[in-house]
Amino acid sequence: MKTESASKSHTDTWDLEIKPAENIFNLHLKDVWNYRDLLWLLVRRDFVSFYKQTLLGPLWFFIQPIFTIFIYSLVFNKFAQFGTNGAPAPLFYLTGIVAWTYFSDCLVKTSTVFRDNAAMFGKVYFPRLIMPLSIVMSNLVKFGMQLVLMVLLYLWYLINGKHIAPNIYILLFPVVVFIMAILGLGLGLIVTAMTTKYRDLAFAVSFGMQLFMYATPVIYPLADLAPKYKAIVSLNPMTGVIETLRYGVLDAGHFYSGAFLYSVLASLAILLLGLVIFNKVEKNFVDTV
Amino acid sequence: MSEIAIKVENLSKAYQLGDFGTGTISRDLERWWARLRGKEDPFLTIGEVNDRTVKGGSDIVWSLRDISMEINQGDAVGIIGRNGAGKSTLLKILSRITSPTHGNIKIRGRIASLLEVGTGFHPELTGRENIFLNGAILGMRKSEIQAQFDAIVDFSGVERYVDTPVKRYSSGMYVRLAFAVAAHLRSEILVIDEVLAVGDVEFQKKCLGKMGDVSKGEGRTVLFVSHNMSAISTLCNNAIVLDNGQLRFSGDVETAVKIYADDEPLNGDTAWEGNEGDEHIRLHKTWVVCKNEFNFFQTDSDLEIGVNFEVLKPVHGLIVGFTLYSEFGYELAYVQFDDRQSDSPELVTPGVYSKRFVIPGNTLAIGTYRIMFDLGIHMIKRIITAEGSLNFSLENVNGLGRRYQTARSRGRAGIFRPDWAVEK
Numbered sequence: 134m135k136t137e138s139a140s141k142s143h144t145d146t147w148d149l150e151i152k153p154a155e156n157i158f159n160l161h162l163k164d165v166w167n168y169r170d171l172l173w174l175l176v177r178r179d180f181v182s183f184y185k186q187t188l189l190g191p192l193w194f195f196i197q198p199i200f201t202i203f204i205y206s207l208v209f210n211k212f213a214q215f216g217t218n219g220a221p222a223p224l225f226y227l228t229g230i231v232a233w234t235y236f237s238d239c240l241v242k243t244s245t246v247f248r249d250n251a252a253m254f255g256k257v258y259f260p261r262l263i264m265p266l267s268i269v270m271s272n273l274v275k276f277g278m279q280l281v282l283m284v285l286l287y288l289w290y291l292i293n294g295k296h297i298a299p300n301i302y303i304l305l306f307p308v309v310v311f312i313m314a315i316l317g318l319g320l321g322l323i324v325t326a327m328t329t330k331y332r333d334l335a336f337a338v339s340f341g342m343q344l345f346m347y348a349t350p351v352i353y354p355l356a357d358l359a360p361k362y363k364a365i366v367s368l369n370p371m372t373g374v375i376e377t378l379r380y381g382v383l384d385a386g387h388f389y390s391g392a393f394l395y396s397v398l399a400s401l402a403i404l405l406l407g408l409v410i411f412n413k414v415e416k417n418f419v420d421t422v
Numbered sequence: 423m424s425e426i427a428i429k430v431e432n433l434s435k436a437y438q439l440g441d442f443g444t445g446t447i448s449r450d451l452e453r454w455w456a457r458l459r460g461k462e463d464p465f466l467t468i469g470e471v472n473d474r475t476v477k478g479g480s481d482i483v484w485s486l487r488d489i490s491m492e493i494n495q496g497d498a499v500g501i502i503g504r505n506g507a508g509k510s511t512l513l514k515i516l517s518r519i520t521s522p523t524h525g526n527i528k529i530r531g532r533i534a535s536l537l538e539v540g541t542g543f544h545p546e547l548t549g550r551e552n553i554f555l556n557g558a559i560l561g562m563r564k565s566e567i568q569a570q571f572d573a574i575v576d577f578s579g580v581e582r583y584v585d586t587p588v589k590r591y592s593s594g595m596y597v598r599l600a601f602a603v604a605a606h607l608r609s610e611i612l613v614i615d616e617v618l619a620v621g622d623v624e625f626q627k628k629c630l631g632k633m634g635d636v637s638k639g640e641g642r643t644v645l646f647v648s649h650n651m652s653a654i655s656t657l658c659n660n661a662i663v664l665d666n667g668q669l670r671f672s673g674d675v676e677t678a679v680k681i682y683a684d685d686e687p688l689n690g691d692t693a694w695e696g697n698e699g700d701e702h703i704r705l706h707k708t709w710v711v712c713k714n715e716f717n718f719f720q721t722d723s724d725l726e727i728g729v730n731f732e733v734l735k736p737v738h739g740l741i742v743g744f745t746l747y748s749e750f751g752y753e754l755a756y757v758q759f760d761d762r763q764s765d766s767p768e769l770v771t772p773g774v775y776s777k778r779f780v781i782p783g784n785t786l787a788i789g790t791y792r793i794m795f796d797l798g799i800h801m802i803k804r805i806i807t808a809e810g811s812l813n814f815s816l817e818n819v820n821g822l823g824r825r826y827q828t829a830r831s832r833g834r835a836g837i838f839r840p841d842w843a844v845e846k
Binding site for chain 2 (some may be wrong): 149150182185258
């Protein structure tokens with residue numbers, strides 16, 4: 134070991150350089166790829182630890198939506214007389230709830246990533262983005278389970294002679310899921326990055342998500358809204374997503390191509406913004422939590 | 423010349439002290455405004471040396487300041503310094519947990535750091551599952567873990583429980599498994615914090631052995647932080663000394679340990695001067711020194727314990743002695759200057775006297791000790807009981823029991839580490 138004045142007789146090739154500030158668009162995605170095994174192991178951990186030592190295990194994924202659609206059908210459809218685009222009310226609500234739950238879980242769980250993992254992040258380096266990505270993936274498992282419930286309900290209606298069928302737009306299903314994931318991830322990344330310094334934001338999230346849901350066509354169809362509210366609700370990137378999903382699955386309502394395109398572009402923009410902010414904060418966040 | 427593995431250039435790290443919250447937004451805006459105009463952060467311009475004992479004027483403190491050094495491939499470098507000297511900050515920056523404020527570090531080869539064992543262990547998962555998870559967190563690919571899985575389980579010694587959730591493990595088993603994963607990291611550079619203070623003695627022995635392999639056998643570069651000078655001097659060939667965030671020394675390990683040991687506060691209160699007592703006896707000076715050329719408290723050197731006092735009136739039955747206490751307050755020994763006499767005591771006439779007691783080298787084990795002096799008149803009164811008491815800490819750099827660097831062989835399990843003869 135020599136002090137700095139020592140001679141150097143080698144070429145300047147380094148595997149890693151630790152510097153104070155970097156280009157904000159350097160997102161270290163290659164690093165994330167190198168840690169892909171960790172991503173899968175974390176998803177597995179979440180799933181296994183969720184149902185270990187529970188009596189009903191993965192059944193819990195079903196219980197919550199079943200009760201929710203029952204209440205929604207009763208309150209919003211029977212009492213408040215909200216329309217459902219002519220689709221059976223429970224199925225209408227279930228599609229909305231399943232999609233919304235996935236988006237909301239991604240956002241809420243991502244929004245506490247720094248706080249929840251502060252102890253681990255303070256002791257070991259791995260690309261921090263792995264954590265939020267694992268959350269999005271883990272929730273995909275839950276989403277998949279709830280889709281099974283949706284298919285069962287669908288079949289039940291078919292057997293009982295109800296005339297429902299998907300249309301060609303169901304092919305957009307993977308795109309819809311992808312957009313929900315990146316939108317939830319992007320917003321969650323922004324929130325978690327901000328909460329490392331301004332903790333107030335964490336309180337705003339749980340409350341804000343409830344309001345956010347009412348600004349999204351989950352319990353009502355977009356078509357039933359008065360034009361001036363329709364314009365406001367259309368600004369919500371989740372609107373195009375949920376309407377497209379419902380149209381494809383239930384063939385009820387309309388396909389709003391403008392709203393859908395807007396959802397795609399807005400989600401990509403939010404994801405990029407989230408990644409940039411997250412990457413900036415992750416470098417020093419252990420100093421502030 | 424061997425290749426440089428780590429090159430640190432003008433590395434500095436500033437921390438903001440105190441509360442965040444009120445005022446943070448306005449400061450952030452001020453910072454942002456300064457940056458927009460291409461100026462430096464206004465809150466970083468006031469530099470301060472990080473000294474815990476002095477209260478600073480600004481709430482920005484430099485935990486590291488202008489550190490520059492190079493570490494060659496295959497070196498085992500000890501990082502030593504007082505608490506708050508910047509050791510942990512340096513490790514955190516090297517581990518990419520936090521980033522520097524100024525300067526940079528260039529690294530050749532894959533770097534893995536071990537600031538804690540068992541990071542990311544999940545209690546519900548089995549030992550097997552946790553090996554994979556923890557390994558991946560430390561940067562191993564799944565295939566690498568797979569290839570070493572048997573070796574890891576074997577090293578940990580918990581084969582029987584490998585499919586049991588780790589929440590049912592004893593804390594010892596938990597640590598064994600966690601360290602076993604870390605010990606099998608395949609990286610060219612390994613950064614290790616003081617993590618060996620865990621586990622039982624047998625396992626510590628194994629870990630230190632494994633660490634020896636890491637630096638010596640496999641040609642890997644190791645950075646090792648410890649307060650244990652014995653471990654540092656055994657495992658490392660080089661060392662750096664940090665002091666208040668600055669690099670005080672970098673070079674061979676013996677010199678580094680001596681520089682570190684010369685810091686006054688480290689040796690405790692090894693000398694006292696004053697004037698305590700009553701109308702019969704006054705205590706003036708006490709001291710403890712280690713009789714070697716560096717004055718460094720080492721287990722293999724003689725210790726001299728001295729007391730200087732004045733007798734004002736003739737005293738019959740003078741008592742001058744001390745009690746030696748362990749770090750935890752146990753009385754280890756009590757001695758008086760006239761222990762070898764058995765006849766009736768003589769009259770001590772007024773005057774200034776000095777007494778020196780010698781504890782031979784290779785008597786006490788490493789550790790911290792306390793000396794309380796006892797001056798008085800037999801059967802009449804005790805005059806000095808607490809005044810002039812001394813503290814000192816012994817390190818084992820060249821002493822006995824250094825072949826196996828474990829707690830027990832260093833003698834921490836006992837108070838004494840004597841050089842008793844072994845016969846065939």
